[in-house]
Each structure stands twice: as C-alpha cells, then as structure tokens.
Amino acid sequence: MAQTLPLALLQQAQARGAAIALRYKRLGIWHARTWSELAQEVSRLAAALHQRGFSRHDDLLIISQARSEALLLALAAQWLGGSVTLLDPERDNRALLARLRPSFVLAETLEAVQQVGHADRAPPVLLFLDGRGLNAGDGKGLSAYADLSAGVAAEPPACATDSAAVAFVFHADTHGPSLRLSHAQLLGGARKLVAREQLSGAEEALAARVFAASGQARYLLAPWLCAGFCLNFPEAMATRDTDRRELGPTLVLGTRESYARLELWARERLPLPGTLAHRVYRWAMTPDAQGLRRWLGYWLVRRPLLDVLGMSRLRVPLLVGPALSQESAAFFAALGIHPGAWQEPSARPERAEAHTHLISHSV
Template sequence: MPHTLPQALLHQARTRGSAIALRHKRLGIWHERSWSELARDVGQLAAALQERQFGRNDDLLIISQAHPEALLMALAAQWLGASVTLLDPDRDHRALLIGLRPRFVLVQNLDALQQLSGHSVIVYLDGRGLSQHLNANLIAYADLRTDAPAPPCARQSDATAFVFHAGSALGLTHAQLLADARALVAREQLSADEEALAARVFAASGQARYLLAPWLHAGFRLNFPEALATRDTDRRELGPTLVLGTRESYARLEHWVRERLPLPGTVSHALYHWALQPSESPVRRWLGHWLVRRPLLDVLGMSRLRVPLLVGPALSPQSATFFAALGIRPGHWQEPAARLEATDSMLSQSA
C-alpha cells in the first residue's frame, strides 16, 4: 500500500500505466498524459530539483492558479520528502512571505513574482513581462530538466505533504490525505472512470483532501481548464462526473443560471417553474426533465455529474432547493472549524 502521494502515483503507473491520468486544455485543445508518463515527468522534475540542492528538509512554495505544471512540481517536491506550501495567487501575501522567506518558489507569472524578495530560487510558468527581472535564480519551468535518473521516492507517511495559511499554518501529512482519500472513495463509490475538473487545484485543504488525494488513490482522470475564466465553458465541453465546490461556488452557478432565465410573465418562465416543482406524476417528471432540467444541466456542464461534493458550510436553503430540483444533492464533507476560513476563501470559484 502506498505511504505517500508520489508512491500512490507510482502505484497507478505500475497498475494502470497506459490509462489517462491528466488532461489539460491549451489553446482550445485538450492534451493528455498517461499515468506512466506522469510518473516519468514527476521523477525527472524531482531529479532536477535535487540537482539544485532541494531536498527533504525544504519546502516548495507555489503561487499559481490551476495548472498541471504546478501539480507536477508539488509531487516532485514530495517525491524528495519535502513539503509544499500553497498560496492563492489572487491575494497579496507580502506580509506572510516576509516570515516564510522561501528558498524555492514556483510562480505563475509576473504578478506573483513581484510579491517575492530576497534570493529565492524561482521557477516561473508564464514569462511575459519578466525580461527585466531575469537573473541566475529565475528559471523557466521548461528549462527545469536533467538527464539524471529519478531519485528514490520518499516513504515517510508522517511527513508533511501540504501547508496552508489562513490565519495560522495548517499542515497535512501524507497519511492524513490518503486516509481521507480512502474514506471518500468508499463513501462516494468513486472509480477509475470518474472525470474530475480541477479549476483551482488543491489551493485549499479541501482540494488536497477531496480531489488530489482521491485522484491518486482511485486513479480517475483529472482535467484542468484552460484558464479560470474558461472554467464554465470547459466544464460544459468536458461533462465531468465529479465536481468539488463550496457553498459559494454552487451559489455562483445558481446565480449564473438565474440571470439567464426567461423574464417573469412569459410562457417560458412559467414552463421553467412548472418543470422544477416536485411531482408524483411520471409523465410530468419526464416532460420536465427533457424540456427544462436536462437543458439546464447541459448549460451547467453537469448532465453527466454523478458525484457532486460540497466542502465547508452547507448550501443555503435556496441553493439546496435549486440544485435538488435538478437532481443534484452534493455530498457534504465538513471541514474542521480551524480549516473553514481557508476552504471558504480559496475554493470559492472552484466548481
């Protein structure tokens, strides 16, 4: 049994190597990586980090939106036994970074880089606008390569995998994450056939516990939208079977639909309300599904949704009623009180 997240990756590569592990959309095209390709790439990144004197006692700071490169870097750091600190790129972390003083950082772009000071080794994903900042400590992700073989994969299950900052630091070990993953997979009956959308990959503890770790444990497919702004379009195109969100993210989808409903007093508006009312009539339920509910689910990109998940506070009564009328009743995974602030603020746009 795997003891760490990278070991779970290696297990999937050994048992399901040719199956698709990850998809990401770039310039309108979905690109795929198999489990064996993913394990190879993470191992190469781990070797490249090790060549730069990054090791077990270090922490990799990541300031990025949902990108597969950020995920691979996190797993590469954990491969070496290091921890990973994750910060929301939409927030100003200058005060926090003064105390952290990170030595190794992955940033998405110039905006994230400008929050940093000192002599960190910084790997960047998007080099636009960085020309005046280029120096020996600034490395393009594409240049982080080596011919050295992958180092041995760390096995310490009690090592810290991720650190989150929301008021105070919260660390999650590999053992905790894998235990949570096993519980979620068993309760929700997740399989390797799931399609999950990672709009803000593990930017909060709920993402790490209920998306990333279950992905590695169950071996389903993790999909990255092209950008946060395209997540709704990409969700409709993909049709995920698993969605993870918070009260705020479900409310955002509800508001998005309500803004596009027909005006009150029209026949279409009356049909919408008629279709969403509970009914014991099989004919009415059937007509309501095909005339209203199914088109709405298609618009939301949830027509194939099998496992809706909710982390943090429960849905508002209005949202619960709205989604229940569409046949969507999110499984609620309540975060401990100390973690709610991180989950609420960082996951609010994930679904």
C-alpha cells in the first residue's frame, strides 16, 4: 500500500500504465495522458527540481487555478520529500508572500508573478505557466515551466516514503494559522472515500477550481491517486460548464454554494411561469412520480436538464461542508441527484473553523 502521494502515482502506473489518468483542454482540444506518461513526467520534474536545489523539507509554493502542470509539479516536489503550499490566485497574497518568503514558486499568470515580485525578497526559483506579458529574462530566477526539464539528464533521487511528512499546506488568511495535511492523512481519508462510494478506475472527475482548497486535495486529488480514475481539467473557469457538458463526469465534488450556482444557472434557462412548457416542467419534476409519469417526465424534462448540466452520467455527487439548502436539495433530488456529505476532521481540529472556506468548489 502506497505511503505517499507520488508512490500512489507509481503504483497506478505499474498496475494500469496504459489507462488514461488525466485530460486537459487547450485551445478547445482535449489532450490525454496515461498513468505511465504521468509517472515519467513527474520523475523528470523531480529531477529538474532536484538539480535546482530543491530537497527534503523544502516547500514549493503554487499560485494557480486548477492546471495539470501545477498538479504534476506538486507531485514532483513531494517525490523529493518536500511540501507544497497552495495559494488562491484570485486573492491578494502579497502580505502572505512577504511573511512566507518562499524559495521555490510556480505562478500561473503575470498577475501572480507580480504578487511574488512585490515581496521583500524575490525567490531564487520562480516559474511561470502563462507567459503572456512575461519574458524569462525579466527577472533573476524567472523561467518558464515548459523549460524546467530542458537539459536534465540525471535521474531523480528515490521517491520519498515518509507518510507522516506534510504534503500540502493551506492558508485561510494572511495572519491566521495554516492547515497542514500529511500524506498519511490524505491517503487514509481517500481510501475511506473510495470504499464508501465504491470508486473505481472507470470514474471521470472534473477538477474545476483552484487547488488552494483543502477539500480539493482530500476529496479529489488523493482519491484520484488511490482509485486510479481519470481527472479532467477544463480550459478555464469560464469554460467549466461547457467542458462538463462535453465530458459528462461520473464524479463531481462541490459545496453548498457551487451546487446552488448550478441550480440557479439551470433555473434561469427554464420556461417562463404560466406557459405550457413550464407546466410540463413542474409536472415532470414531481419527486414521487410513478409509472408512466415518471418515465415520460424523465425523457421529456429531467434527462434533457441533466444533459444541460453535464450530469447525465453522474454516479457519485459529493458534497463537502454545510448541507444543501432545502430548495437546492429538492431540485437535485427531483433529478435523482442526492449529494453524499463527506467531512473529514481537520488536521488541527481546534482550528477547523478557521478553514471552512478552504473547501473546494469543483462543480
């Protein structure tokens, strides 16, 4: 049984190397990577980080939306025994960066790079993903993620095996306490979720939110490595609804707010009250319908609505945090969707309240 997240990746590569592990969308086109390809890429990235001086007990700071590159570099840092701090790119992180003084940073965009640049001390290694407005020669230590592995020929050190080591660090606010999750905590919780929800390698999940959320690590990334299903990355936040409809995921992870957003998005597209079409909608959404009414309601209204939401293949809806509102619960129940609540204790129970907003919004 794997002791760390990178070891779980290697285990999946050995067991089902040719299976699709990850998809990401660029310029409207989906690209697929197998478990073997991911393991090889993470190994190369680990070697590249090691060559740049990253070692055990170092921390890699990432400021990015959900991007496959950010995930792979995080696993590479953990391969070397280091931890990964995740910050929300939509937040002003300058004060926190000044306090943390990171040495290794991955920043997605120009704005994130500028936030890092405002710190008192520029990190020796600053990588960027989106080069628009940037030039690798603009600052000392600044280089493109795509160039990280260039010229690296040596193999990385053996993959770290300390299950008690910190895997991810989250910050609720600038001056508040941090939440640290170890490999053991993440994998232990993931195995419980996999068993309870009967997750398998056949699942399709969508990673549609920033990584700077403890729920994303607990209930999506770690289960992905344990169950071996496919993790899909939308092209951008603005395209996540379209991308979800294209994919038809079998597993979604969300909060009360993200499910409510989907409900509102669907209701805004319903027929106007008083029309025949709206009366048909209300007739079809009766929760206790039986027989012919249930069958007709499904094919006339509920199935098309599920297709619009990208949930026609949904098997495992997960809910993290507070329960759905009564209205939202009734709406999704009428569609046959009953989100399963999953709440794992915080790494620091006495400080859990300070981290309630660090839960992911993936739907």
